[in-house]
Amino acid sequence: MQRILNNPDDVVDEMLQGFLKNHADIAMATGNPRVVQARKAAAGKVGVVTGGGSGHKPAFVGYVGRGLVDAAAVGEIFTSPTAKSFFDAFKATDQGGGVACLFGNYSGDNMNVKLAIRMAEKVGLTVKTVVANDDVASSPADQREKRRGGAGEIFMWKIGGAKAAAGGSLDEVIRVAQKAVNHTHSVGVGLSPCTLPAVGHPNFEIKDGTMELGIGHHGEPGVEIVPMETADQMATHMLNLILPDHPFQENDEVAVLLSGLGATPIMELYVLFNEVAKKLNDKGIRIYRSYVGNYFTSLEMMGATLTVMKLDDELKILLDAECESMGLTQFGR
Amino acid sequence: MDGFANAAGKSIVMKMIAEIQANKVYLSDIDGLIGDGDHGMNMNKGFTLCKERLGRNALTFTESLAALGDILFNEIGGSMGPIYGMIFIEMAEYAAKETVITAHVFAGMLDAGFNGLGDIVQARVGDKTLIDTFVPARDAFAEATASGLDFVCALQKFKLSSENGMLSTKDLVSRFGRSSRLGERSRGVLDAGAVSCNLIFQAMADEMINLIK
Incomplete structure (x- = not known):
């Protein structure tokens, strides 16, 4: 194995430090070293959070930015972030309108998001979720709830993120993000x-x-x-x-x-x-x-x-909306 | 006194930590066969962190167990962080006020740990998970205690059923977690979580037996 590393155990932390140095105009550190937050978020908007294991660059931190995701919780390689990191991401992005947590269907992520929501409930923070299960190879169509999340998560973030940036309510953001997943x-x-x-x-x-x-x-x-x-x-x-x-x-x-x-x-x-x-x-x-x-x-x-x-017409408008992040930047059409 | 002083029980958690550290590579290798190969590393990271935090502090069994649970729950992530975190936190909380850990108290701790787990995981016996180690061990301990066996004998039954439960996962087809997508291809291999749960239970019971004697 010939790879660019210092201590392999530090790869996630060092990658994040490098990422933040390079993308300081888009993303910033938070009090939790495993939570990265967008530098710009319109006042009063619904928070959009995601998270997952590392090793999927640009996912997940690469989609933190304007018109996409407001914060991402970062786990070890191929390992779900902690419940605490998801919770800290919720807190970092909530502006009173609640938080949409849009993540992929993996048992660790499901468990940690569920526990994070429990922590959020205790402090009166409203979080709703959409779970991407777009990978058709992982279960038959009649057991879609068992399917894992794939690259379709990006469309979920794009559509949900655009709706939130346009001033959509938490329920509206959840509805369109779920529609994106279903499609x-x-x-x-x-x-x-x-x-x-x-x-x-x-x-x-x-x-x-x-x-x-x-x-x-x-x-x-x-x-x-x-x-x-x-x-x-x-x-x-x-x-x-x-x-x-x-x-x-x-x-x-x-x-x-x-x-x-x-x-x-x-x-x-x-x-x-x-x-x-x-x-x-x-x-x-x-x-x-x-x-x-x-x-x-x-x-x-x-x-x-x-x-x-x-x-459909609604998804086209949201897909075409402007966004700016490391992984995806586009101008309005 | 059929039991041991809670105040003397930090060594139980230290023994659990040593056992996980010693089996770091073994656990990752087993996990690599049908999982993603990170189980040993993640467990070792959390348990080692706990050893550093506990240091030379004079702590009780339940305080040490709670500290281990907190670290796994808050700092490790994945599936195993919350699963073991929840088990240890709930077990510790159940017995936090006890000065003596008796067989009756330990049975209650096992129930509390399992209930905490059931709160976040839907897996059942037979799904090829750590539950296949946990449930038979817990049930054997409860049965032994109810039938009048003393604490040490009940712990021997606990150890035996834990080991057998772990071994039972070899012939099972995974129905939970990442390996469940392998279907038949998961048969013939032990479940890494069932193995780590057995290592933990063996270490826990061995040191308890030491303390009782």
């Missing part, structure tokens, strides 16, 4: 495993010449291990898992997010996106807006995740 479906494909710095060796295996369809963000096994495919075949395989799930239909308008898992060259993401776009076009599904890049990674895994969100 969003993701699937991953893994080509090589990843290594936790403090462990020093990969903790799962992807054999040479094979790829894992439906792999999770921490290497959770997917639906199928298949021989390595061309970008063309890969796009077909991924869309075959996503499109019937909603189901997406001819004349639908969608937002597409194609994220690398960390080590795949961005050039290759565009090769895959080209195939995805062609196939969606063939089915008469129109891409309204798309995102290609490293938006939600898994350390140095090779592979990609594909996320498709079905749009």
